[in-house]
Amino acid sequence: MFESLKQLQKEKDHIQFFLVKTQPHVLHVSFKGPDFPGYKDGIYHMHLNLTGYPQSAPRIQMTHPNGGYSPNQNICLVGITNSSSSFSSGTTIEGLVVGIQTYMVPSNRINDGSAMIRSSQSVVEELAKQSLTYKCSVCGADHSKLFKKQEEKAQSEEKQQVEKKVVKKIKQTLDLSDD
Template identity: 30%
Template sequence: MGFQRSQLDIRCRIDKMLQRPRNPHIIQRMLAQEKRDPDPNYQIFLPDPSNLLEIHFSVHGPQGTLYEGGIYHGLIMLDPDHPFKPPHIQMLTPSGRFETHKNICFSFTAYHPETWSPACKLRDIIIGLSSMFDATKEVGLGFIQNPNPSDVVECREKSRTYQCTQCSANHSLLSSQ
């Protein structure tokens, strides 16, 4: 069962990689805006410049929470019809709050197209996700219910040395910035 599922996951990823955005200029403008006006709370990475649909990000844990001091790495998978359809979002590093490599359900994701606005930018999505770290009453797909504080602290400490092999994000360098 696990092997079949991983084959299906690989096939889905290949299918997604072969897709091209229908509005690449909009995504390129959004990425350029992020570069011109960076937010100190997160950083954007493009693992493959020829694939504008897959964007990595590293976000600092929210201040005043158990997550503060951690840096958490995630993935935004834009729909080929972006910005007219919402993305899927996954966390790639453990945080104690979100499951890794599973789509997360909150208002800026494909699980809620009724609340999506084409005016939403990457910044809105990442800040929206960041606000969910300490919102323990929020539950849904991809959330860990009742996060264990000792797990959160352990994940926070480990997150500072994470290096992504796909996009070259290096949290050791980010934590010193």
């Protein structure tokens, strides 16, 4: 499983995995917020207890305030967590992350499950800003350092595109003497 997580982390620019060495059944995940106003500028961190996974649903908790879930409470999402009758053993770690990410936004929910909350836009935006400096004391994730390479790469590519379109000015001096 860990090799597939390493591969997934290389392929995706919005997710980082952190192993908890003292707890081999625990995985921490940091991910960029869903593409939705307020959330999209944040980086969010969750704790997955994978005891029994993939035969049974993992226990998932967000580790810091985010406006969509109560921190440090088990999240209940039908088909993703908590309910063994609706959980599929084919659900991947990426699928779990995408599900949690999607249902952070209250308008994406049919109803609220366990640990789900609804926060005002201003609260969500403030929590997204705060999330950028979050440091996990358990796994060492430091959100102020995450996803910087991808951002720098995107900025570099954008700069190269602009440079291709810009005509460079060259200062020339014309000699107009009659020599």
